[in-house]
Amino acid sequence: MNQKSGRPLYEQLMYGIKEDILLGILQVGDKLPSVREMAQRQLVNPNTVAKAYKALEAQGIIETVLGRGTFVAMQLSGDVDDRQLQIFKQQLSELLTEATYMGLTEQKMQALVAEWYGGNHGIKSKQFSEND
Amino acid sequence: MNQKSGRPLYEQLMYGIKEDILLGILQVGDKLPSVREMAQRQLVNPNTVAKAYKALEAQGIIETVLGRGTFVAMQLSGDVDDRQLQIFKQQLSELLTEATYMGLTEQKMQALVAEWYGGNHGIKSKQFSEND
Amino acid sequence: MNQKSGRPLYEQLMYGIKEDILLGILQVGDKLPSVREMAQRQLVNPNTVAKAYKALEAQGIIETVLGRGTFVAMQLSGDVDDRQLQIFKQQLSELLTEATYMGLTEQKMQALVAEWYGGNHGIKSKQFSEND
Amino acid sequence: MNQKSGRPLYEQLMYGIKEDILLGILQVGDKLPSVREMAQRQLVNPNTVAKAYKALEAQGIIETVLGRGTFVAMQLSGDVDDRQLQIFKQQLSELLTEATYMGLTEQKMQALVAEWYGGNHGIKSKQFSEND
DNA sequence: GTGGTCTAGACCACG
DNA sequence: GTGGTCTAGACCACC
Numbered sequence A, B, C, D: 001m002n003q004k005s006g007r008p009l010y011e012q013l014m015y016g017i018k019e020d021i022l023l024g025i026l027q028v029g030d031k032l033p034s035v036r037e038m039a040q041r042q043l044v045n046p047n048t049v050a051k052a053y054k055a056l057e058a059q060g061i062i063e064t065v066l067g068r069g070t071f072v073a074m075q076l077s078g079d080v081d082d083r084q085l086q087i088f089k090q091q092l093s094e095l096l097t098e099a100t101y102m103g104l105t106e107q108k109m110q111a112l113v114a115e116w117y118g119g120n121h122g123i124k125s126k127q128f129s130e131n132d
Numbered sequence E: 001g002t003g004g005t006c007t008a009g010a011c012c013a014c015g
Numbered sequence F: 001g002t003g004g005t006c007t008a009g010a011c012c013a014c015c
Helices: A009-022 A035-042 A046-058 A082-102 A106-118 B009-022 B035-042 B046-058 B082-102 B106-122 C009-022 C035-042 C046-058 C082-102 C106-122 D009-022 D035-042 D046-058 D082-102 D106-118
Strands: A062-065 A069-072 B062-065 B069-072 C062-065 C069-072 D062-065 D069-072
Touching: A009 A035, A009 A046, A009 B082, A035 A046, A046 A062, A082 B009, A082 B082, A082 B106, A106 B082, A106 B106, B009 B046, B035 B046, B046 B062, C009 C046, C009 D082, C035 C046, C046 C062, C082 D009, C082 D082, C082 D106, C106 D082, C106 D106, D009 D035, D009 D046, D035 D046, D046 D062
Parallel strands: none
Antiparallel strands: A062 A069, B062 B069, C062 C069, D062 D069
Protein backbone atom coordinates (compact mmCIF):
# COMPACT_ATOMS: atom_id res chain seq x y z
CA MET A 1 0.00 0.00 0.00
CA ASN A 2 1.46 3.24 -1.17
CA GLN A 3 0.67 5.90 1.36
CA LYS A 4 1.81 8.83 -0.73
CA SER A 5 0.45 7.92 -4.14
CA GLY A 6 -2.35 10.40 -3.57
CA ARG A 7 -4.98 7.73 -4.02
CA PRO A 8 -6.93 6.68 -0.96
CA LEU A 9 -5.76 3.42 0.53
CA TYR A 10 -9.23 1.93 0.38
CA GLU A 11 -9.41 2.59 -3.36
CA GLN A 12 -6.07 0.93 -3.85
CA LEU A 13 -7.40 -2.07 -1.99
CA MET A 14 -10.50 -2.13 -4.15
CA TYR A 15 -8.45 -2.00 -7.30
CA GLY A 16 -6.18 -4.79 -6.11
CA ILE A 17 -9.10 -7.07 -5.40
CA LYS A 18 -10.82 -6.28 -8.68
CA GLU A 19 -7.63 -7.02 -10.52
CA ASP A 20 -7.15 -10.32 -8.70
CA ILE A 21 -10.64 -11.35 -9.72
CA LEU A 22 -10.01 -10.42 -13.36
CA LEU A 23 -6.77 -12.37 -13.29
CA GLY A 24 -8.53 -15.40 -11.91
CA ILE A 25 -6.53 -15.37 -8.71
CA LEU A 26 -9.78 -14.89 -6.90
CA GLN A 27 -12.72 -16.89 -8.20
CA VAL A 28 -16.44 -16.50 -7.62
CA GLY A 29 -17.27 -17.99 -4.24
CA ASP A 30 -13.76 -17.64 -2.86
CA LYS A 31 -13.46 -16.24 0.61
CA LEU A 32 -11.53 -13.05 1.01
CA PRO A 33 -9.21 -12.60 3.96
CA SER A 34 -11.04 -11.31 7.00
CA VAL A 35 -11.03 -7.59 7.58
CA ARG A 36 -8.57 -7.94 10.39
CA GLU A 37 -6.25 -10.28 8.53
CA MET A 38 -6.18 -8.14 5.43
CA ALA A 39 -5.50 -5.10 7.56
CA GLN A 40 -2.54 -6.83 9.14
CA ARG A 41 -1.19 -7.97 5.80
CA GLN A 42 -1.51 -4.63 4.10
CA LEU A 43 -0.42 -2.68 7.15
CA VAL A 44 -3.52 -0.56 7.26
CA ASN A 45 -6.27 -0.01 9.79
CA PRO A 46 -9.12 -2.55 9.83
CA ASN A 47 -11.57 0.27 9.25
CA THR A 48 -9.86 1.05 5.97
CA VAL A 49 -10.25 -2.54 4.80
CA ALA A 50 -13.86 -2.57 5.94
CA LYS A 51 -14.51 0.55 3.91
CA ALA A 52 -13.05 -1.05 0.81
CA TYR A 53 -15.04 -4.24 1.32
CA LYS A 54 -18.24 -2.34 1.83
CA ALA A 55 -17.72 -0.27 -1.29
CA LEU A 56 -17.06 -3.42 -3.30
CA GLU A 57 -20.20 -4.94 -1.89
CA ALA A 58 -22.16 -1.87 -2.93
CA GLN A 59 -20.84 -2.48 -6.44
CA GLY A 60 -22.02 -6.06 -6.29
CA ILE A 61 -18.55 -7.49 -6.63
CA ILE A 62 -18.31 -9.18 -3.27
CA GLU A 63 -20.82 -10.28 -0.65
CA THR A 64 -20.55 -10.50 3.09
CA VAL A 65 -22.16 -13.12 5.25
CA LEU A 66 -22.49 -11.83 8.78
CA GLY A 67 -20.29 -13.75 11.13
CA ARG A 68 -18.83 -15.88 8.36
CA GLY A 69 -16.77 -13.62 6.15
CA THR A 70 -16.63 -11.96 2.77
CA PHE A 71 -16.86 -13.73 -0.56
CA VAL A 72 -16.38 -13.03 -4.26
CA ALA A 73 -19.83 -12.72 -5.75
CA MET A 74 -19.65 -11.22 -9.13
CA GLN A 75 -19.89 -12.15 -12.70
CA LEU A 76 -19.41 -9.44 -15.27
CA SER A 77 -22.58 -7.95 -16.68
CA GLY A 78 -22.93 -8.18 -20.41
CA ASP A 79 -24.60 -4.85 -21.04
CA VAL A 80 -23.10 -1.44 -20.58
CA ASP A 81 -24.82 1.28 -18.59
CA ASP A 82 -25.01 4.40 -20.67
CA ARG A 83 -24.50 6.89 -17.89
CA GLN A 84 -21.44 5.01 -16.70
CA LEU A 85 -20.14 4.93 -20.23
CA GLN A 86 -20.27 8.70 -20.51
CA ILE A 87 -18.26 9.09 -17.32
CA PHE A 88 -15.82 6.50 -18.55
CA LYS A 89 -15.30 8.23 -21.88
CA GLN A 90 -14.54 11.43 -20.04
CA GLN A 91 -11.92 9.66 -17.95
CA LEU A 92 -10.47 8.02 -21.03
CA SER A 93 -10.29 11.35 -22.77
CA GLU A 94 -8.35 12.85 -19.89
CA LEU A 95 -5.98 9.92 -19.79
CA LEU A 96 -5.35 10.10 -23.52
CA THR A 97 -4.77 13.81 -23.27
CA GLU A 98 -2.11 13.20 -20.66
CA ALA A 99 -0.64 10.45 -22.82
CA THR A 100 -0.34 12.79 -25.75
CA TYR A 101 1.49 15.36 -23.62
CA MET A 102 3.83 12.60 -22.53
CA GLY A 103 4.69 11.97 -26.15
CA LEU A 104 2.74 8.76 -26.68
CA THR A 105 1.44 8.28 -30.19
CA GLU A 106 -1.82 6.61 -31.13
CA GLN A 107 0.06 3.50 -32.25
CA LYS A 108 1.92 3.18 -28.99
CA MET A 109 -1.31 3.72 -27.14
CA GLN A 110 -3.14 0.99 -28.99
CA ALA A 111 -0.18 -1.26 -28.29
CA LEU A 112 -0.39 -0.58 -24.56
CA VAL A 113 -4.07 -1.36 -24.53
CA ALA A 114 -3.54 -4.57 -26.45
CA GLU A 115 -0.73 -5.49 -24.09
CA TRP A 116 -2.96 -5.12 -21.07
CA TYR A 117 -5.64 -7.35 -22.51
CA GLY A 118 -3.25 -9.86 -23.98
CA GLY A 119 -0.64 -10.38 -21.38
CA ASN A 120 -2.63 -10.50 -18.18
CA HIS A 121 -0.60 -7.35 -17.64
CA GLY A 122 2.43 -9.07 -16.31
CA ILE A 123 1.38 -11.91 -14.01
CA LYS A 124 1.45 -10.33 -10.64
CA SER A 125 1.71 -12.12 -7.35
CA LYS A 126 -1.43 -12.94 -5.42
CA GLN A 127 -1.70 -9.82 -3.38
CA PHE A 128 -4.98 -10.39 -1.79
CA SER A 129 -5.76 -14.06 -1.71
CA GLU A 130 -3.63 -16.76 -0.16
CA ASN A 131 0.03 -16.07 0.32
CA ASP A 132 1.55 -12.72 0.17
CA MET B 1 -17.18 23.52 -14.61
CA ASN B 2 -18.88 20.55 -13.05
CA GLN B 3 -19.09 21.29 -9.37
CA LYS B 4 -20.23 17.88 -8.33
CA SER B 5 -17.97 15.66 -10.39
CA GLY B 6 -15.71 15.16 -7.42
CA ARG B 7 -12.70 16.34 -9.39
CA PRO B 8 -11.03 19.51 -8.21
CA LEU B 9 -12.01 22.53 -10.23
CA TYR B 10 -8.42 23.50 -10.91
CA GLU B 11 -7.73 20.11 -12.47
CA GLN B 12 -10.76 20.49 -14.66
CA LEU B 13 -9.41 23.83 -15.79
CA MET B 14 -6.03 22.31 -16.54
CA TYR B 15 -7.61 19.56 -18.56
CA GLY B 16 -9.70 22.02 -20.51
CA ILE B 17 -6.70 24.09 -21.48
CA LYS B 18 -4.62 21.06 -22.40
CA GLU B 19 -7.44 19.80 -24.55
CA ASP B 20 -7.80 23.14 -26.31
CA ILE B 21 -4.12 23.07 -27.15
CA LEU B 22 -4.34 19.53 -28.53
CA LEU B 23 -7.34 20.52 -30.61
CA GLY B 24 -5.47 23.48 -32.02
CA ILE B 25 -7.85 25.98 -30.53
CA LEU B 26 -4.94 27.36 -28.57
CA GLN B 27 -1.63 27.61 -30.44
CA VAL B 28 1.88 28.06 -29.17
CA GLY B 29 2.38 31.73 -28.37
CA ASP B 30 -1.31 32.47 -27.88
CA LYS B 31 -2.20 34.53 -24.89
CA LEU B 32 -4.47 33.00 -22.29
CA PRO B 33 -7.16 35.06 -20.59
CA SER B 34 -6.00 36.77 -17.44
CA VAL B 35 -6.62 35.02 -14.16
CA ARG B 36 -9.46 37.37 -13.31
CA GLU B 37 -11.09 37.14 -16.69
CA MET B 38 -10.92 33.37 -16.75
CA ALA B 39 -12.33 33.24 -13.24
CA GLN B 40 -15.26 35.37 -14.29
CA ARG B 41 -15.91 33.30 -17.38
CA GLN B 42 -15.77 29.98 -15.61
CA LEU B 43 -17.57 31.19 -12.52
CA VAL B 44 -14.82 30.07 -10.20
CA ASN B 45 -12.64 31.77 -7.65
CA PRO B 46 -9.56 33.55 -9.08
CA ASN B 47 -7.43 31.55 -6.67
CA THR B 48 -8.60 28.42 -8.44
CA VAL B 49 -7.54 29.74 -11.83
CA ALA B 50 -4.20 30.89 -10.46
CA LYS B 51 -3.62 27.42 -9.09
CA ALA B 52 -4.34 25.84 -12.44
CA TYR B 53 -2.06 28.26 -14.30
CA LYS B 54 0.72 27.67 -11.81
CA ALA B 55 0.46 23.91 -12.18
CA LEU B 56 0.45 24.15 -15.96
CA GLU B 57 3.50 26.36 -15.81
CA ALA B 58 5.24 23.79 -13.64
CA GLN B 59 4.53 21.25 -16.37
CA GLY B 60 6.06 23.56 -18.96
CA ILE B 61 2.84 23.90 -20.88
CA ILE B 62 2.31 27.61 -20.38
CA GLU B 63 4.54 30.50 -19.40
CA THR B 64 3.88 33.68 -17.50
CA VAL B 65 5.61 36.87 -18.47
CA LEU B 66 5.35 39.28 -15.61
CA GLY B 67 3.23 42.24 -16.53
CA ARG B 68 2.36 40.88 -19.95
CA GLY B 69 0.27 37.81 -19.33
CA THR B 70 0.24 34.07 -19.73
CA PHE B 71 1.09 32.29 -22.97
CA VAL B 72 1.00 28.84 -24.46
CA ALA B 73 4.57 27.59 -24.40
CA MET B 74 4.64 23.97 -25.14
CA GLN B 75 5.40 21.67 -27.90
CA LEU B 76 5.05 17.97 -27.37
CA SER B 77 8.21 16.15 -26.43
CA GLY B 78 9.18 13.37 -28.80
CA ASP B 79 10.65 11.00 -26.27
CA VAL B 80 8.85 9.33 -23.43
CA ASP B 81 10.03 9.57 -19.86
CA ASP B 82 10.27 6.09 -18.46
CA ARG B 83 9.21 6.89 -14.94
CA GLN B 84 6.17 8.75 -16.19
CA LEU B 85 5.37 5.83 -18.45
CA GLN B 86 5.23 3.46 -15.52
CA ILE B 87 2.80 5.70 -13.69
CA PHE B 88 0.77 6.06 -16.84
CA LYS B 89 0.58 2.32 -17.38
CA GLN B 90 -0.69 1.92 -13.85
CA GLN B 91 -3.43 4.48 -14.49
CA LEU B 92 -4.29 2.80 -17.75
CA SER B 93 -4.49 -0.56 -16.03
CA GLU B 94 -6.94 0.79 -13.48
CA LEU B 95 -9.05 2.37 -16.16
CA LEU B 96 -9.14 -0.82 -18.18
CA THR B 97 -10.02 -2.80 -15.09
CA GLU B 98 -12.99 -0.55 -14.48
CA ALA B 99 -13.92 -0.81 -18.14
CA THR B 100 -13.94 -4.58 -17.91
CA TYR B 101 -16.24 -4.50 -14.89
CA MET B 102 -18.50 -2.17 -16.85
CA GLY B 103 -18.81 -4.81 -19.51
CA LEU B 104 -16.59 -3.25 -22.18
CA THR B 105 -14.76 -5.71 -24.38
CA GLU B 106 -11.30 -5.24 -25.81
CA GLN B 107 -12.75 -4.49 -29.22
CA LYS B 108 -15.05 -1.82 -27.91
CA MET B 109 -12.17 -0.39 -25.95
CA GLN B 110 -9.89 -0.17 -28.97
CA ALA B 111 -12.73 1.47 -30.83
CA LEU B 112 -13.12 4.11 -28.15
CA VAL B 113 -9.42 4.86 -28.25
CA ALA B 114 -9.42 5.12 -32.01
CA GLU B 115 -12.46 7.36 -31.85
CA TRP B 116 -10.72 9.79 -29.54
CA TYR B 117 -7.70 10.08 -31.79
CA GLY B 118 -9.66 10.14 -35.00
CA GLY B 119 -12.49 12.46 -34.41
CA ASN B 120 -11.03 15.31 -32.39
CA HIS B 121 -13.78 13.99 -30.18
CA GLY B 122 -16.55 16.06 -31.65
CA ILE B 123 -15.30 19.58 -32.44
CA LYS B 124 -16.03 21.49 -29.31
CA SER B 125 -16.24 25.21 -28.87
CA LYS B 126 -13.25 27.15 -27.59
CA GLN B 127 -13.85 26.86 -23.92
CA PHE B 128 -10.86 28.64 -22.64
CA SER B 129 -9.64 31.00 -25.31
CA GLU B 130 -12.21 33.34 -26.79
CA ASN B 131 -15.74 33.42 -25.57
CA ASP B 132 -17.67 31.18 -23.29
CA MET C 1 -32.08 -19.60 4.72
CA ASN C 2 -30.62 -16.69 2.88
CA GLN C 3 -27.13 -16.28 4.23
CA LYS C 4 -26.43 -12.99 2.56
CA SER C 5 -29.66 -11.13 3.16
CA GLY C 6 -28.11 -9.31 6.08
CA ARG C 7 -30.88 -10.46 8.39
CA PRO C 8 -29.89 -12.72 11.24
CA LEU C 9 -30.62 -16.34 10.57
CA TYR C 10 -32.55 -16.77 13.79
CA GLU C 11 -34.90 -13.96 12.81
CA GLN C 12 -35.46 -15.57 9.46
CA LEU C 13 -36.34 -18.78 11.24
CA MET C 14 -38.76 -16.95 13.51
CA TYR C 15 -40.43 -15.30 10.57
CA GLY C 16 -40.77 -18.60 8.75
CA ILE C 17 -42.46 -20.25 11.69
CA LYS C 18 -44.77 -17.31 12.28
CA GLU C 19 -45.74 -17.34 8.66
CA ASP C 20 -46.44 -21.06 8.70
CA ILE C 21 -48.77 -20.54 11.63
CA LEU C 22 -50.61 -17.72 9.87
CA LEU C 23 -50.97 -19.86 6.77
CA GLY C 24 -52.42 -22.69 8.84
CA ILE C 25 -49.57 -25.02 8.02
CA LEU C 26 -48.79 -25.12 11.70
CA GLN C 27 -51.79 -25.29 14.04
CA VAL C 28 -52.08 -24.67 17.74
CA GLY C 29 -50.86 -27.75 19.55
CA ASP C 30 -48.70 -29.00 16.70
CA LYS C 31 -45.23 -30.18 17.61
CA LEU C 32 -42.30 -28.38 16.07
CA PRO C 33 -39.23 -30.29 14.91
CA SER C 34 -36.59 -30.68 17.57
CA VAL C 35 -33.78 -28.16 17.65
CA ARG C 36 -31.36 -30.64 16.17
CA GLU C 37 -33.68 -31.78 13.45
CA MET C 38 -34.58 -28.25 12.44
CA ALA C 39 -30.92 -27.32 12.42
CA GLN C 40 -30.15 -30.19 10.10
CA ARG C 41 -33.02 -29.34 7.78
CA GLN C 42 -32.22 -25.66 7.55
CA LEU C 43 -28.48 -26.17 7.43
CA VAL C 44 -27.81 -23.90 10.35
CA ASN C 45 -26.16 -24.27 13.70
CA PRO C 46 -28.37 -25.78 16.45
CA ASN C 47 -27.56 -22.76 18.58
CA THR C 48 -29.25 -20.63 15.98
CA VAL C 49 -32.43 -22.71 16.09
CA ALA C 50 -32.41 -22.71 19.88
CA LYS C 51 -32.16 -18.94 19.86
CA ALA C 52 -35.14 -18.65 17.53
CA TYR C 53 -37.25 -21.04 19.62
CA LYS C 54 -36.38 -19.18 22.78
CA ALA C 55 -37.34 -15.84 21.29
CA LEU C 56 -40.63 -17.24 20.01
CA GLU C 57 -41.37 -18.66 23.43
CA ALA C 58 -40.70 -15.27 24.96
CA GLN C 59 -43.33 -13.88 22.59
CA GLY C 60 -45.79 -16.52 23.71
CA ILE C 61 -46.04 -18.06 20.28
CA ILE C 62 -44.62 -21.46 21.11
CA GLU C 63 -44.10 -23.43 24.31
CA THR C 64 -41.49 -25.92 25.38
CA VAL C 65 -42.42 -28.84 27.53
CA LEU C 66 -39.27 -30.24 29.04
CA GLY C 67 -38.56 -33.68 27.74
CA ARG C 68 -41.49 -33.66 25.34
CA GLY C 69 -40.70 -31.02 22.76
CA THR C 70 -41.84 -27.66 21.46
CA PHE C 71 -45.42 -26.85 20.52
CA VAL C 72 -47.40 -24.11 18.86
CA ALA C 73 -49.12 -22.23 21.66
CA MET C 74 -50.53 -19.09 20.34
CA GLN C 75 -53.77 -17.60 19.36
CA LEU C 76 -53.91 -14.07 18.13
CA SER C 77 -54.81 -11.46 20.69
CA GLY C 78 -57.87 -9.43 19.88
CA ASP C 79 -56.76 -6.13 21.33
CA VAL C 80 -53.80 -4.07 20.26
CA ASP C 81 -51.10 -2.99 22.67
CA ASP C 82 -50.69 0.74 22.33
CA ARG C 83 -46.95 0.86 22.88
CA GLN C 84 -46.41 -1.85 20.29
CA LEU C 85 -48.65 0.04 17.91
CA GLN C 86 -46.47 3.14 18.12
CA ILE C 87 -43.38 1.12 17.30
CA PHE C 88 -45.21 -0.56 14.48
CA LYS C 89 -46.36 2.72 13.00
CA GLN C 90 -42.79 3.93 13.04
CA GLN C 91 -41.68 0.84 11.15
CA LEU C 92 -44.52 1.25 8.71
CA SER C 93 -43.58 4.86 8.15
CA GLU C 94 -40.02 3.92 7.31
CA LEU C 95 -41.16 1.21 4.95
CA LEU C 96 -43.56 3.56 3.19
CA THR C 97 -40.85 6.19 2.93
CA GLU C 98 -38.60 3.70 1.19
CA ALA C 99 -41.49 2.65 -1.02
CA THR C 100 -42.04 6.21 -2.10
CA TYR C 101 -38.38 6.62 -3.03
CA MET C 102 -38.68 3.40 -5.01
CA GLY C 103 -41.43 5.01 -7.03
CA LEU C 104 -44.41 3.17 -5.56
CA THR C 105 -47.64 5.15 -5.47
CA GLU C 106 -50.27 4.94 -2.77
CA GLN C 107 -52.52 2.93 -5.06
CA LYS C 108 -49.84 0.37 -5.81
CA MET C 109 -49.06 0.19 -2.13
CA GLN C 110 -52.64 -0.49 -1.15
CA ALA C 111 -52.74 -3.15 -3.83
CA LEU C 112 -49.66 -4.86 -2.41
CA VAL C 113 -51.17 -4.89 1.06
CA ALA C 114 -54.44 -6.28 -0.23
CA GLU C 115 -52.54 -8.90 -2.18
CA TRP C 116 -50.76 -10.11 0.91
CA TYR C 117 -53.98 -10.50 2.87
CA GLY C 118 -56.00 -11.89 0.01
CA GLY C 119 -53.82 -14.46 -1.57
CA ASN C 120 -52.12 -16.16 1.35
CA HIS C 121 -49.23 -14.83 -0.68
CA GLY C 122 -48.92 -17.77 -3.02
CA ILE C 123 -49.42 -21.02 -1.09
CA LYS C 124 -45.97 -21.95 -0.06
CA SER C 125 -44.72 -25.35 1.02
CA LYS C 126 -44.46 -26.21 4.67
CA GLN C 127 -41.03 -24.96 5.37
CA PHE C 128 -40.81 -25.62 9.00
CA SER C 129 -43.23 -28.36 9.89
CA GLU C 130 -42.96 -31.58 7.92
CA ASN C 131 -40.36 -32.03 5.30
CA ASP C 132 -38.01 -29.61 3.66
CA MET D 1 -31.24 10.10 18.01
CA ASN D 2 -32.27 7.05 19.89
CA GLN D 3 -29.16 5.16 20.88
CA LYS D 4 -30.91 2.01 22.01
CA SER D 5 -33.51 1.56 19.31
CA GLY D 6 -31.33 -1.12 17.77
CA ARG D 7 -31.13 0.74 14.49
CA PRO D 8 -27.80 2.27 13.56
CA LEU D 9 -27.63 5.98 14.14
CA TYR D 10 -26.59 6.67 10.58
CA GLU D 11 -29.67 4.88 9.26
CA GLN D 12 -31.87 6.92 11.55
CA LEU D 13 -30.25 10.03 10.14
CA MET D 14 -30.84 8.81 6.60
CA TYR D 15 -34.47 8.14 7.32
CA GLY D 16 -34.96 11.53 8.92
CA ILE D 17 -33.54 13.30 5.91
CA LYS D 18 -35.53 11.24 3.45
CA GLU D 19 -38.66 11.99 5.38
CA ASP D 20 -37.92 15.71 5.46
CA ILE D 21 -37.55 15.67 1.70
CA LEU D 22 -40.83 13.82 1.23
CA LEU D 23 -42.55 16.30 3.52
CA GLY D 24 -41.17 19.19 1.54
CA ILE D 25 -39.20 20.54 4.48
CA LEU D 26 -36.09 20.00 2.40
CA GLN D 27 -36.39 20.92 -1.27
CA VAL D 28 -34.21 20.01 -4.23
CA GLY D 29 -31.18 22.26 -4.19
CA ASP D 30 -31.39 23.04 -0.50
CA LYS D 31 -28.19 22.85 1.45
CA LEU D 32 -28.02 20.35 4.27
CA PRO D 33 -26.32 21.30 7.51
CA SER D 34 -22.60 20.66 7.38
CA VAL D 35 -21.36 17.38 8.71
CA ARG D 36 -20.00 19.04 11.80
CA GLU D 37 -23.09 21.10 12.47
CA MET D 38 -25.45 18.18 12.05
CA ALA D 39 -23.24 16.13 14.34
CA GLN D 40 -23.46 18.78 17.00
CA ARG D 41 -27.20 19.11 16.64
CA GLN D 42 -27.91 15.42 16.76
CA LEU D 43 -25.29 14.74 19.41
CA VAL D 44 -23.44 12.18 17.34
CA ASN D 45 -19.94 11.91 15.99
CA PRO D 46 -19.20 13.73 12.72
CA ASN D 47 -18.09 10.43 11.20
CA THR D 48 -21.56 9.06 11.77
CA VAL D 49 -23.13 11.96 9.92
CA ALA D 50 -20.59 11.63 7.13
CA LYS D 51 -21.50 7.98 6.77
CA ALA D 52 -25.17 8.82 6.45
CA TYR D 53 -24.49 11.57 3.92
CA LYS D 54 -22.31 9.31 1.84
CA ALA D 55 -24.87 6.53 1.80
CA LEU D 56 -27.56 8.99 0.72
CA GLU D 57 -25.27 10.23 -2.00
CA ALA D 58 -24.75 6.66 -3.20
CA GLN D 59 -28.53 6.42 -3.47
CA GLY D 60 -28.61 9.58 -5.54
CA ILE D 61 -30.68 11.49 -3.03
CA ILE D 62 -28.14 14.13 -2.11
CA GLU D 63 -24.97 15.47 -3.73
CA THR D 64 -21.84 16.85 -2.20
CA VAL D 65 -19.73 19.63 -3.63
CA LEU D 66 -16.24 19.42 -2.24
CA GLY D 67 -15.49 22.33 -0.01
CA ARG D 68 -18.97 23.80 -0.38
CA GLY D 69 -21.37 21.46 1.29
CA THR D 70 -24.09 18.89 0.71
CA PHE D 71 -27.28 19.48 -1.23
CA VAL D 72 -30.60 17.80 -1.92
CA ALA D 73 -30.39 16.38 -5.40
CA MET D 74 -33.15 14.00 -6.00
CA GLN D 75 -36.41 13.74 -7.76
CA LEU D 76 -38.35 10.53 -7.46
CA SER D 77 -37.98 8.09 -10.30
CA GLY D 78 -41.18 7.09 -11.99
CA ASP D 79 -40.36 3.48 -12.69
CA VAL D 80 -39.88 0.71 -10.18
CA ASP D 81 -36.84 -1.54 -10.17
CA ASP D 82 -37.97 -5.14 -10.16
CA ARG D 83 -35.23 -6.51 -7.95
CA GLN D 84 -35.85 -3.80 -5.38
CA LEU D 85 -39.55 -4.55 -5.52
CA GLN D 86 -38.97 -8.18 -4.61
CA ILE D 87 -36.94 -7.19 -1.58
CA PHE D 88 -39.58 -4.68 -0.64
CA LYS D 89 -42.38 -7.21 -0.85
CA GLN D 90 -40.45 -9.49 1.44
CA GLN D 91 -40.07 -6.69 3.97
CA LEU D 92 -43.73 -5.84 3.65
CA SER D 93 -44.67 -9.45 4.20
CA GLU D 94 -42.65 -9.58 7.39
CA LEU D 95 -44.17 -6.37 8.64
CA LEU D 96 -47.69 -7.56 7.91
CA THR D 97 -46.96 -10.85 9.63
CA GLU D 98 -45.92 -8.95 12.74
CA ALA D 99 -48.99 -6.77 12.43
CA THR D 100 -51.23 -9.80 12.35
CA TYR D 101 -49.64 -11.18 15.51
CA MET D 102 -50.23 -7.82 17.13
CA GLY D 103 -53.90 -8.18 16.41
CA LEU D 104 -54.19 -5.71 13.53
CA THR D 105 -56.85 -6.57 10.98
CA GLU D 106 -56.61 -5.92 7.27
CA GLN D 107 -59.01 -3.01 7.58
CA LYS D 108 -57.01 -1.35 10.32
CA MET D 109 -53.87 -1.93 8.30
CA GLN D 110 -55.26 -0.28 5.18
CA ALA D 111 -56.38 2.59 7.36
CA LEU D 112 -52.87 3.05 8.73
CA VAL D 113 -51.43 3.08 5.24
CA ALA D 114 -54.00 5.60 4.05
CA GLU D 115 -53.31 7.72 7.10
CA TRP D 116 -49.59 7.87 6.32
CA TYR D 117 -50.19 9.00 2.79
CA GLY D 118 -53.01 11.34 3.58
CA GLY D 119 -51.96 13.15 6.66
CA ASN D 120 -48.30 13.89 6.03
CA HIS D 121 -48.09 11.62 9.04
CA GLY D 122 -48.50 14.32 11.64
CA ILE D 123 -46.58 17.43 10.55
CA LYS D 124 -43.31 16.98 12.28
CA SER D 125 -40.83 19.69 13.15
CA LYS D 126 -37.94 20.40 10.85
CA GLN D 127 -35.46 18.00 12.27
CA PHE D 128 -32.74 18.39 9.78
CA SER D 129 -33.04 21.65 7.99
CA GLU D 130 -33.10 25.10 9.55
CA ASN D 131 -34.11 25.41 13.14
CA ASP D 132 -34.27 22.56 15.50
C1' DG E 1 -14.05 -16.10 14.98
C1' DT E 2 -16.65 -12.77 11.76
C1' DG E 3 -18.30 -8.03 10.21
C1' DG E 4 -20.95 -3.64 11.92
C1' DT E 5 -21.18 0.46 14.50
C1' DC E 6 -19.54 4.34 16.96
C1' DT E 7 -16.30 7.54 19.07
C1' DA E 8 -12.35 10.62 19.29
C1' DG E 9 -9.16 12.95 17.17
C1' DA E 10 -5.81 13.79 13.54
C1' DC E 11 -4.39 15.53 8.92
C1' DC E 12 -5.34 16.94 4.21
C1' DA E 13 -7.21 19.14 -0.14
C1' DC E 14 -10.42 22.25 -1.84
C1' DG E 15 -12.45 26.82 -2.34
C1' DG F 1 -15.18 26.53 6.43
C1' DT F 2 -16.21 22.26 3.73
C1' DG F 3 -15.95 17.09 3.11
C1' DG F 4 -12.45 13.03 2.67
C1' DT F 5 -9.28 9.95 4.66
C1' DC F 6 -7.04 7.41 8.15
C1' DT F 7 -5.94 5.69 12.71
C1' DA F 8 -6.78 3.70 17.24
C1' DG F 9 -9.57 1.50 20.01
C1' DA F 10 -14.04 0.27 21.91
C1' DC F 11 -18.39 -2.48 22.02
C1' DC F 12 -21.85 -5.32 19.86
C1' DA F 13 -24.49 -9.14 17.37
C1' DC F 14 -24.09 -13.17 14.99
C1' DC F 15 -22.45 -17.89 14.22
